Amino acid sequence: MSIIEKQKKEVTIRFAGDSGDGIQLTGSQFTSTTALSGNDLSTFPDYPAEIRAPAGTVAGVSGFQIHFGSKAIHTPGDMCDVLVVMNAAALKANLKFLKPGGIIIANTDGFGKKDLSLARFAPTDTPIKDAKRSGYIVIEIDVTKMTRESLKDTGLPLKDVDRSKNMFVLGVLYWLYSRPLDPTIQFLTRKFAKKPEIAEANIKALNDGFTYAIATELFSERYSVDAAPIEPGTYRNITGNDAIVLGIAAVAKRSEIPVFLGSYPITPASEILQGLSGLKNFGVTTFQAEDEIAAIASAIGASFGGSLGITTSSGPGIALKGEAIGLATMLELPLVIVNVQRAGPSTGLPTKTEQSDLLQAFYGRAGEAPVAILSASSPADCFEVTYEACRIAVEHMIPVMLLTDGYIANGAEPWRLPKIGDLKPIDPRYEKDRENGQDATPFLPYKRDENLVRPWAIPGTKGLAHRIGGLEKEHETGNISYDPDNHQKMTEMREKKRDIIANFIPDQEMDEGSETGKLLVLGWGSTYGSIKSAVFEAREEGLDVSSLHLRYLNPFPKNLEKLLNGFDKILVPEINRGQLSKILRDRYLLPVEGFNRVRGVPLTVSELKEKIVQMYNS
Amino acid sequence: MSIIEKQKKEVTIRFAGDSGDGIQLTGSQFTSTTALSGNDLSTFPDYPAEIRAPAGTVAGVSGFQIHFGSKAIHTPGDMCDVLVVMNAAALKANLKFLKPGGIIIANTDGFGKKDLSLARFAPTDTPIKDAKRSGYIVIEIDVTKMTRESLKDTGLPLKDVDRSKNMFVLGVLYWLYSRPLDPTIQFLTRKFAKKPEIAEANIKALNDGFTYAIATELFSERYSVDAAPIEPGTYRNITGNDAIVLGIAAVAKRSEIPVFLGSYPITPASEILQGLSGLKNFGVTTFQAEDEIAAIASAIGASFGGSLGITTSSGPGIALKGEAIGLATMLELPLVIVNVQRAGPSTGLPTKTEQSDLLQAFYGRAGEAPVAILSASSPADCFEVTYEACRIAVEHMIPVMLLTDGYIANGAEPWRLPKIGDLKPIDPRYEKDRENGQDATPFLPYKRDENLVRPWAIPGTKGLAHRIGGLEKEHETGNISYDPDNHQKMTEMREKKRDIIANFIPDQEMDEGSETGKLLVLGWGSTYGSIKSAVFEAREEGLDVSSLHLRYLNPFPKNLEKLLNGFDKILVPEINRGQLSKILRDRYLLPVEGFNRVRGVPLTVSELKEKIVQMYNS
Amino acid sequence: MSTQKTVNGSPTNGNLQAKDFASDQEVRWCPGCGDYTILKQVQNLMPKLGLDPENIVFVAGIGCSSRFPYYMKTYGMHGIHGRAPAIATGLKVARPDLSVWVVTGDGDALSIGGNHVIHMLRRNLDINVLLFNNEIYGLTKGQYSPTSPRGQVTKTSPAGSVDSPFNPLALAIGANASYVARAMDRDPKHLQIMLERSAQHKGTSFLEIYQNCIVFNDGAFSPYTDKTQRDNTSLYLENGQPLLFGADDAFGVRLDGCRPEIVDLRSGKWSKDDLWIHDEQDRNKAWLLTALFDDNSSEGKLPRPFGVFLAEDRPTYEELVKQQIAAAIERKGEGDLESLLTGEETWTVKG
Amino acid sequence: MSTQKTVNGSPTNGNLQAKDFASDQEVRWCPGCGDYTILKQVQNLMPKLGLDPENIVFVAGIGCSSRFPYYMKTYGMHGIHGRAPAIATGLKVARPDLSVWVVTGDGDALSIGGNHVIHMLRRNLDINVLLFNNEIYGLTKGQYSPTSPRGQVTKTSPAGSVDSPFNPLALAIGANASYVARAMDRDPKHLQIMLERSAQHKGTSFLEIYQNCIVFNDGAFSPYTDKTQRDNTSLYLENGQPLLFGADDAFGVRLDGCRPEIVDLRSGKWSKDDLWIHDEQDRNKAWLLTALFDDNSSEGKLPRPFGVFLAEDRPTYEELVKQQIAAAIERKGEGDLESLLTGEETWTVKG
Numbered sequence A, B: 001m002s003i004i005e006k007q008k009k010e011v012t013i014r015f016a017g018d019s020g021d022g023i024q025l026t027g028s029q030f031t032s033t034t035a036l037s038g039n040d041l042s043t044f045p046d047y048p049a050e051i052r053a054p055a056g057t058v059a060g061v062s063g064f065q066i067h068f069g070s071k072a073i074h075t076p077g078d079m080c081d082v083l084v085v086m087n088a089a090a091l092k093a094n095l096k097f098l099k100p101g102g103i104i105i106a107n108t109d110g111f112g113k114k115d116l117s118l119a120r121f122a123p124t125d126t127p128i129k130d131a132k133r134s135g136y137i138v139i140e141i142d143v144t145k146m147t148r149e150s151l152k153d154t155g156l157p158l159k160d161v162d163r164s165k166n167m168f169v170l171g172v173l174y175w176l177y178s179r180p181l182d183p184t185i186q187f188l189t190r191k192f193a194k195k196p197e198i199a200e201a202n203i204k205a206l207n208d209g210f211t212y213a214i215a216t217e218l219f220s221e222r223y224s225v226d227a228a229p230i231e232p233g234t235y236r237n238i239t240g241n242d243a244i245v246l247g248i249a250a251v252a253k254r255s256e257i258p259v260f261l262g263s264y265p266i267t268p269a270s271e272i273l274q275g276l277s278g279l280k281n282f283g284v285t286t287f288q289a290e291d292e293i294a295a296i297a298s299a300i301g302a303s304f305g306g307s308l309g310i311t312t313s314s315g316p317g318i319a320l321k322g323e324a325i326g327l328a329t330m331l332e333l334p335l336v337i338v339n340v341q342r343a344g345p346s347t348g349l350p351t352k353t354e355q356s357d358l359l360q361a362f363y364g365r366a367g368e369a370p371v372a373i374l375s376a377s378s379p380a381d382c383f384e385v386t387y388e389a390c391r392i393a394v395e396h397m398i399p400v401m402l403l404t405d406g407y408i409a410n411g412a413e414p415w416r417l418p419k420i421g422d423l424k425p426i427d428p429r430y431e432k433d434r435e436n437g438q439d440a441t442p443f444l445p446y447k448r449d450e451n452l453v454r455p456w457a458i459p460g461t462k463g464l465a466h467r468i469g470g471l472e473k474e475h476e477t478g479n480i481s482y483d484p485d486n487h488q489k490m491t492e493m494r495e496k497k498r499d500i501i502a503n504f505i506p507d508q509e510m511d512e513g514s515e516t517g518k519l520l521v522l523g524w525g526s527t528y529g530s531i532k533s534a535v536f537e538a539r540e541e542g543l544d545v546s547s548l549h550l551r552y553l554n555p556f557p558k559n560l561e562k563l564l565n566g567f568d569k570i571l572v573p574e575i576n577r578g579q580l581s582k583i584l585r586d587r588y589l590l591p592v593e594g595f596n597r598v599r600g601v602p603l604t605v606s607e608l609k610e611k612i613v614q615m616y617n618s
Numbered sequence C, D: 001m002s003t004q005k006t007v008n009g010s011p012t013n014g015n016l017q018a019k020d021f022a023s024d025q026e027v028r029w030c031p032g033c034g035d036y037t038i039l040k041q042v043q044n045l046m047p048k049l050g051l052d053p054e055n056i057v058f059v060a061g062i063g064c065s066s067r068f069p070y071y072m073k074t075y076g077m078h079g080i081h082g083r084a085p086a087i088a089t090g091l092k093v094a095r096p097d098l099s100v101w102v103v104t105g106d107g108d109a110l111s112i113g114g115n116h117v118i119h120m121l122r123r124n125l126d127i128n129v130l131l132f133n134n135e136i137y138g139l140t141k142g143q144y145s146p147t148s149p150r151g152q153v154t155k156t157s158p159a160g161s162v163d164s165p166f167n168p169l170a171l172a173i174g175a176n177a178s179y180v181a182r183a184m185d186r187d188p189k190h191l192q193i194m195l196e197r198s199a200q201h202k203g204t205s206f207l208e209i210y211q212n213c214i215v216f217n218d219g220a221f222s223p224y225t226d227k228t229q230r231d232n233t234s235l236y237l238e239n240g241q242p243l244l245f246g247a248d249d250a251f252g253v254r255l256d257g258c259r260p261e262i263v264d265l266r267s268g269k270w271s272k273d274d275l276w277i278h279d280e281q282d283r284n285k286a287w288l289l290t291a292l293f294d295d296n297s298s299e300g301k302l303p304r305p306f307g308v309f310l311a312e313d314r315p316t317y318e319e320l321v322k323q324q325i326a327a328a329i330e331r332k333g334e335g336d337l338e339s340l341l342t343g344e345e346t347w348t349v350k351g
């Protein structure tokens, strides 16, 4: 049988197996190799909700999806071309993600009686046969047997031998997609530097998987995917949470403002606290507080002391911070609040994604308590947005809410390393010592500059001793004031100060298409990839659709209204029940239409494209 | 000099003095007597922000305003006709509330050197003279001297004698407005039943004040105010907070559902907890929790146990409850959350009023967490709205947020006592014992009825044991579910269940004017009186303006959209920065315009009328 | 409320067994997690309560431990993080007839929920608290908790935690608890006894259970569970009995004034009569017992006590509430709505 | 941060006096409120700290007591209800060079803020906490607080409170506090000493101050402040000295095992040598001292101690944080942003 070599423009592969099967590692190795091959790519890990569900059960299935191509890639892919399953539960949980006629690579050893039963198949079920019957191409490999065969001479205990199964499978995949083995071989050598016998075994399994694919003519086709036209530069792969960690470290180093993170662990935000707690030598202090309220309160205390206070959490934890955010709006100190949104009200679906805390970000506090709001649109974008959020907080003496979500937080994509020198400087409003504290004109802690920003007068500074608090403050002096007109004035000033930020952010740019037209697709946050891809596809089909994606949610860029008015129809896809839609409808009185799904998962490109076409043609 | 007797349609009097001067008592006596005289009326106490500021200072001034008339009265009045001041500080703090040319009744004994200095007048200031020069009619009485004179034979210690000063002044006022002394005499006799000598002294001072006014020909005019056309019935005077207490007691008695209040004191909501803690024999249990979170959590626990859980607070405390409100939306248990709003973000101006927690009520939680929202428009209205909020919570198994504010909470007005039999029955969804718990078809805690309401299955009920929580639940079974489609479905159901409430509330009625026209003034909450009066005045001037006032804010009454569409322009006056405006603009895409003030005080009728006229004519 | 039952001590549906208290939900803890044993022992206890399952409620916060209610075939609520004591308080005040259990973790109870715990304890509601202490945040995958020892390396303390931890039982006594006790997952028999004692105590019973988190903090309690060490590190308290430990009760603890010290009974210098005699009613001594909190990973340290430290009789909160309600009704009669609405002063407008 | 100063013990702007620490804000407490004396004593203390005013920060929550920062001519923050300890924790960790004071009330600290207080105590930041205990919520006009005695009639407990109160110092020791002390507004001299001791202690110093709320809870502490009673009810602790009280030190307290009892020194049966000798470093004995918490409104009860109960040396939280940062820098060098961003694996796309 001769093998047909095919070029592919894009491919999606999904690895799935038991949590113990090393799926995430397999996926990330495939990712590295793919990146080094010059493809554009996007990945998403699909962790089980349970910490460690019983082996072999559906609850215990771990997945990893990678979408790569010779063109620009913006999502991990709706459906996959190849599904790798290490056991019956993995097949059960993931078949729904495979395209019709797609390839299943199945580890037959994971389909024994016990596996079927653990996966809650009936003993008489034949899932592999059924899949074939449904038109999928099923490649059956007894991976366990083959790996044991491969490593039988290593003298390693069976437990360790079996741990190399994933490398055997990876070898097969590398052959199928014409990838080099070298990067993974180097990785394994590094990783197991202290256990060379393990490194060797893994490398052997990888090689043998590769040759097995050739020797047994498992496949009738073999694919290659050319390098994508990617902006030149040095890249690394990064998750959203890691990018936030780096963004904060960059702020600390670039601005020389000490950074203080007060946080309390919560899924899916914990990695930010975890990452920063390892960066003590970067001018970042982390404090794991007793709860979310203490977390933000400690950050406010630190900001009062001249640090940039940051707090990170997810929806339910952010809800607890509402009162303290209100305090911060009154104190007019820098503060960054990161909300890595998750699905559902209350505990909801903590490991799933959603964008339903936007209205909470706008309005989730008592009284008129304006904050600035930014959002990140992809894992790599988190770096720059975090930096921006910090810059705005410091330069405008205001709480800034930064929204990401579980999908961005855990998803990874290539990130072009920024030049450190290109990072905007950050200019804190520290007020200086007044040597003649006693006699000088009294210090006015709430005297504002032309942008309504008050000075940052931190303890230790001579002559500036003053008291601030949550009671309404008199204009300029900051003394308590119950005066009706003063309250009106201060309320307006706090709002205006937030709105003035619009002068310090870039104009909104179009993402796809022209600045006027029939249909604009407008998004924010993690729907970026889906929207971009769907609009791109629609445009390829000849529809004159445009799209733009908001990073600055409050205030909006100054030219937004103009852009919106340039379109007949506006579609706002969101993973919520229409929260940005509400804001836009109120603000601009435009009949924007929502495309809203709350299924705990990203919007798929196909459903979105369908909606775009339908709306375009209606 | 002969005295001219005049008829007045409406009068506003403001009593002001030191906190120790018995101003509130004087005001409430004048109120009772006025009510008994058949006038319509509205009152507002203006307490000092400090608990007990130093006597004689501006901070220590206590005020009480009453507006009464022979016509319908809806506000305590923007400005007063008569200002009674017991000392210099009272004049200083209150002169701004007096109409040009109005009457000042001044206790000259309160304008000595020390008084001027305490009130921060310069020693050379002559505030009384200045007032005269500014065109006010100033009636000077040395009340202290006169009272001491009046009571010199009682043998009472001077301290007690001086305490009767307020009754002397009240006597003068009673003469001026042709009011009977009897009601106050009876009150004093009751109040000091155990100290008859004190009662007598007070009565003598009252009588002597009355005769003093005649004898000394203090005034050139004397007024009378006829009875107003008031709906027949038995009336009492009531504050908003007290009306809520009674509303809750009525629910407990009428429904025979035990009521549990979990609360934490906060201004201006504390009186509800205080009032209910004295009603232990009414089926109401109160629990003063350690904080606001424990307060709502305990209410949720009690609701799970089959009580109607209620929690009361003000903005900052409500902010703390956001996470738990989210839980309640998932649990789908009855819960009533009362927010007596106060001014400002953060601690703000705790003793002042504002309507700026509306958006918090709508959106102040993580995720899509729909609750029902009602609001009270006046002190007396609180009774019925509270009852409604409880009914909806119980019958729809949903958290209901009830909004009032500091102005309603402390303000008082006549309340026509309801017939207990007229109170709607409240029908709890208690599920019954299942005798064969073990064998019967499994109980489905999230099986909904035609209104999407789930059963209330309380511990102790046989065969219904089940577990609920904040994780997303499977439709009907209530088991944990991570299924994407189920989450979508449940999210929609929770929302729809809230929206269905619209079928169980009355259609929106117009307050003034016709159902279509040029200008609609639309309000909610405590702006009711100001709006009604302003619209009434505008209509009297021939402007065809209409008004309606919302009680049900979420869901809105079903006919609201139709009503809104009947007008060319819509004006929404609010004591915030335009919160209901935002909701309406989003919902109906109508260019509603806001009239927004955040001055910690009610909107004045005059500023509002001015705005109405301007908008009408533009 | 017609459905409200009085607990009557005799189950109406026959002789219940442990399995009758197991729900149909799949248990979702990591294989080998200490939570399994505790679940089993609680299910074993249930029939002994003499209550119908519908009169029992388990309330939890959030955490691995807090999933407990799902596995009990009783009424249950999986609440929000840290708030179970407050939820349970409302429930118990409203429904004193129910047997209310709070299941919580060291993070849930002592970090975010600390305030509710101490207030529940001082109020002394008749609630049974099971604190699963694994000295780690399990559910969020391994951050240090308020009971993690200083220096512990976790995901959020890569260089070791700098927090000095709570001593949970000392905190509880300081908060005026009426009952505190300690048990461990690895001694299910003793755990069963402790659970039973907890259930019997009228008032808030605070039972700390050492629980092994096999994934993120395996072996945290091995000094007390390892066969080779436990004899010398664990001391089982029995009311009225001297404090003995070690193989063959070779050692004892005596009080030198208020300072506890280990004595070797084999030396002949000391006999059992010299030892500290445990008295569950003595608050001061219970405090001293909580101070036996040495780091037992090295030798020669004071042993860690297990058992009931304190069991004090004191009125429960809900009893006092009930009494006040009864007194109010006694004094004023059942509330008369009509006269309440009417208030003190009314006037009538005629039609 | 260029403006950051190291506390150097010698004020740079001459000899400061109490009045230099009084702000220009009008003090807004009720006439006769105990808060005034405390304010005065704190202002008296300030010059003794040897610090410039700008290096001192007062942080408060919400309550009458919590308005304190407004009246101090230092840096200050009037925070939100109950959160002052958490705000102060962030400030102190970020700025260990500052002298940080938390002023709080019994409601602020022990009701809504209870959790932050106990966590601050266990962590042992070098913060001075002044708890103004008036056994009532003053600012909200008279509801019972977690220190109000059972049975107290207040606006929210018209039939008497059913809550059994906290013993604040016991709670603090249970929470692993390193320093606890008690003083009262009506003994300003002793209060001054206590304030000074608080300031000196390195670690969280928890000073409870009995404060009379003349409006809503007048006389709550009259057993200890009334001239006629106080001799027999108050006991002043001195380190290394026996526990004596009564007119002419007629009485003492001795320990019968761990049980404190009053002895009459005039009887001849007991001498000072028999008495309990106070040792500030002894945690167990400090606990026993907190247990001297009888209701002293009736006679013959154990006296209430005033003074420093416990003063234990233990590293402060911020020191440990600083050490970890220093160690990290020592080990890894000042963080290199370039290499951090680069991470472990990169690839380069050529133009």
Ligand SMILES: Cc1ncc(C[n+]2csc(CCOP(=O)(O)OP(=O)(O)O)c2C)c(N)n1
Binding pocket: A264, A265, A266, A267, A292, A316, A317, A320, B323, C062, C063, C064, C065, C066, C081, C104, C105, C106, C107, C108, C109, C132, C134, C136, C137, C138, C139, C140, C145
């Ligand atoms: C408001 C809120 N904050 C944080 C979390 C995240 N969270 C869930 S459980 C948990 C800690 C669990 O630790 P513990 O109580 O010790 O339970 P364990 O898992 O160890 O049994 C945290 C931080 C949450 N669910 N909600």
Ligand SMILES: Cc1ncc(C[n+]2csc(CCOP(=O)(O)OP(=O)(O)O)c2C)c(N)n1
Binding pocket: A323, B264, B265, B266, B267, B292, B316, B317, B320, D062, D063, D064, D065, D066, D081, D104, D105, D106, D107, D108, D109, D132, D134, D136, D137, D138, D139, D140, D145
């Ligand atoms: C979140 C929040 N809840 C409630 C309040 C209302 N409140 C202000 S101070 C206070 C209690 C004050 O008592 P305490 O701390 O003892 O201070 P005191 O006034 O007695 O000095 C309360 C309940 C508030 N300001 N914020």
Ligand code: SF4
Binding pocket: A051, A052, C028, C029, C030, C032, C033, C034, C035, C064, C065, C134, C138, C139, C212, C213, C214, C215, C216
């Ligand atoms: S993470 Fe730890 S505590 Fe949680 S289930 Fe697994 S072993 Fe148990």
Ligand code: SF4
Binding pocket: B051, B052, D028, D029, D030, D032, D033, D034, D035, D064, D065, D134, D138, D139, D212, D213, D214, D215, D216
């Ligand atoms: S209410 Fe009490 S505590 Fe508050 S200022 Fe007045 S006297 Fe002091």
Ligand SMILES: [Mg+2]
Binding pocket: C063, C105, C106, C107, C132, C133, C134, C135, C136, C137, C138, C145
């Ligand atoms: Mg734990």
Ligand SMILES: [Mg+2]
Binding pocket: D063, D105, D106, D107, D132, D133, D134, D135, D136, D137, D138, D145
């Ligand atoms: Mg107090």
